[in-house]
Amino acid sequence: MARDTTDTAPVETVDELVAYLAAGCKPREAWRIGTEHEKIPFYVDGNRPVPYGGDNGIRAVLEAMREKLGWEPILDAGNIIGLVEPTGQGAISLEPGGQFELSGAPLETIHQTCREGNAHLAQLREVAEPLGIRFLGLGASPKWTLAETPRMPKSRYDIMTAYMPKVGRHGLDMMYRTCTIQVNLDFESEADMRRKMQVSLKLQPLATALFANSPFTEGRTNGFQSWRGEIWRDTDNQRAGLLPFCFAADFGFADYVEWALDVPMYFVLREGRYHDVTHVTFRQFMAGALRNSVPDGVPTMGDWANHLSTLFPDVRLKRFLEMRGADGGPWRRICALPAFWVGLLYDPIALDGAEALTRDWSVAEVAAMRDAVPRKGLATPFRGGDLHATARAVLALSRDGLERRARYNADGYDETGFLGPLEEAVARGTTSAEEMVQAFHTRWGGSIEPVFLEYAY
Template structure:
C-alpha cells in the first residue's frame, strides 16, 4: 500500500470534482507508460551469530526493516515518516517517480516509475533488487518474492509502525475471516497502465477484469502454508475470496457497456471507509460511509470534518477490486514471483491493452463467454490454477490470449516479445511457478519448504 502523499485540501463541493479526479488520468497514446509494483517478504539469512531464528520474518527494529530503509535513505531517496517512524522512501533525482513502502508485516514494496518500455521495467527491477540486497545483507537479511508467506503462521508476523494499518487491523476481522492474512502474509505484483479517454478506460476495464483470473492461474506462486502444501496453487488469491468482499473482487458493474468514471465514483462512495488524515494523523473512520459524509449525515468519527478531494483520493486507495481505477488502471490479480515472471506479467498486460487493434480482438474473445463465467473462474483458480474449469479449457484460452499479447507487443516495435517466453511455456502446458515449487517440495526437497528461501530469493 502506497505511502501518504501530499493531500489536496480543497473541499468537495460537487460530484463533478470526484469524476475529474479520475478523468485527469486520460492521456494520448504517445504518453502511455508502464508502472510495475512488486512486494517481497524479508527473512533472516541462515548462519547469523546473534541468535536470530533462521528464515524468521524480521521486525521493524532492531536490525530489521526500518534499518534497511535508513541505510538507503539519502540523496536519491527521501525518507517518508509516520510520526518518528521511517516507513517509506520517495525517489528523487535519478530515482524520481519511484518509491519504497511497507506492507503491514514488513513486506517491502517498490512502486516503480512510469516507464516507456519493458526493457526499462526489467532494468528498474534489477537495480532495485541490487539496492535492496546491498542494504539487507549488511543486516543478515534476505528477501523472497512469493505470493504467500510459505513458512510462518500469522501470529509470527511482525507489524509495522504505520498508523493506517492499526486501523485496518481492528476492522478487518469484522468483514471477513482472512483479512489479517491478506495484510501480513501476502505479496503481489501489480501492473499500472494508462488509458486515453473514458471509452478506452471502460474497454480496458472489461477485458482486464475478465482475464484477471487467467492471470492468477498463469502467475500462481503460493502453494505453501506454514511449511506444507494445502491443495491450493495461489493461497494469496484464496485469501482474497474472504477478505472484505464489499471492496474487492469483480464487481458486476465494471463489466457493463455503460461503465464510466461516474459509475466508478458511485461504487467507491459506497465502499466503507477506513480512515481520514488530518494534520499528519489518521482518524479511525472504519465502517463509515463516504456518501453519507458528503450528504452531511452525522457519523460520530467524522462529525465536524469537511470532506476534501484529498480524502476522496485516499479513499480510492482503500478499494481493492481485482482491477482498480485511479488515474490509471491497476492489474492486481497476480502473485509475486521470479523476476522474469514479474516482468512477464507487465508484458502480458501491455501486449493485450496497449495496441488498439489487439485490444479490439481481445474484447471479442472475452465476450465469447458471459461475465458470470469469469466470476466463477475467479473462485476456482486459487485451488486449480491452469486446471480450473472453463468452456473449451483454460489452457486453450491461455494460448489464445498469450498469442494476442505477443501480437500486441510486436505492434509496439520495441523488441519486447521475448519477455513473454516464460508465459508461453505455461500456456503450452508447462508448470506454473506453484507447480514447479510443489514438485521440488514433493521430490528433491523431501517435504521441506525451507530450501525455497534460497532458491527463490532475489
C-alpha cells in the same frame, strides 16, 4: 500507494469526484507503464521473519536505502515507513507484515521496467545482505504463522487490522502474508478506460493462474496454486472482487464513483494523524457525518484519493488502471506481468482481439473461473476445455501486440522475450506453484526450507 495524500481542495459535488477520475485521460503518446512488486524479507540465519526495529530490522534497511538513494523519507508518528524519489519517479513502501514494495516510475518500455527492477534488487541486496537479510519472491509467506509475522508501525494498518476481521475471513492474511506484482496502465478516454477495464476484469483470473506462486502456508502445502488468490475471495467483498456493474455496455467513470461512494472508509488524515472512520461511507462523509467528530471534518480531494487507494477490486480505477490479479514471484515474472498486459491493452489490434475473445463471457462465467483458479490454476474448466487453451490464445495476442509496439533495446530485441516465463508455463502445462509442490514432495524432502534458497532474489 506509497504516501497518503493531503490535497486540501474541498469536495462539494459528486461531479467533482467523477472529474477527478476523468482527469487521468492521456493521449496515447503519453501512456506509461508503472510496475509495483512486493517481496518478503527474511533472515538468512534460520529463515526467520524480520521485525521493524533493531540494528538489523526493516527500519535499518530503509535508513540504508535512504542514504544510498538520497530519497526523501516517509514518516508516520516519527517512524520511517517508506521512501519517495524527490521528483515523484518511484517510491519504496512497507506492507503490513514488512513486505517490501517498490512502486516504480512511470516508464515507456518493459526494457526500462526490467532495468529499474534489477537496479532496485541490486541496491537492496547491497544494503540488506550485510544485515543478514534476503528477500523472497513468492505470492504468500510460506512458513510463519500470522502470530509470528511482524507488524509495521503504520497508523492506517492499525485501523485496517481492527476492521478486517469484521468483514471477511482472510483480511489479516491478505495484509500480513501476501505479496503481489502489479502494473498500472493509462487510458485515453472514458471509452478506452471502459474497454480496458472490461477486458482486464475478464482476464484477471487467467493472470492469477499464469502467475500462481503461493502453494505453501506455515511450512506445508495448502492445497492451492494461488493461496493469495483464494484469500481475495473473502477479504472484504464490499470493496474487492469482480465488480459486475463494470460489465455494462455504458459503464463509465460515474458508475465507479457511485460504487466507491458507498464503500465504508478506513480513515481520514488530518495534520499527520489518522482518524478511524470505518463506520461511515464516503457518501455519508459528504453529507456531513464527520463534521463534528473529526478536525476539519469536511471531505477533500485528498480524502477521495486516499479512499480510492483503499478499494481492492481485481482491477482498480484511479487516474489509471491497476492490474491486481498476480502473485509475487521471481525477477523474470516482475517483467512478465507488465509485458502481458501492455501487449494486450496498449496495442489497438491486440485490444480488439482480446475484446472479441471475451465479448460474450458472462459475469457468472468469470466469477466461476475466479473461484476455481486459486486451486486448479490453468486446469480450471472453461467452456468445454480448460484455461490452457485460453492462455495460449491470450498470450499469442499479447506477443503480437508487443511485436507491433516494436520497442527495442540496445541489442535489438523487442519486448516479446519478457513473456517467456508465461509461455514456458503454458508449454509445460504446469504453473510455478505446481513445480514448487513437486519439488517439495521430491527433492526438497518435504521441507519448506529450500524455497528460501531457490526463490530468493
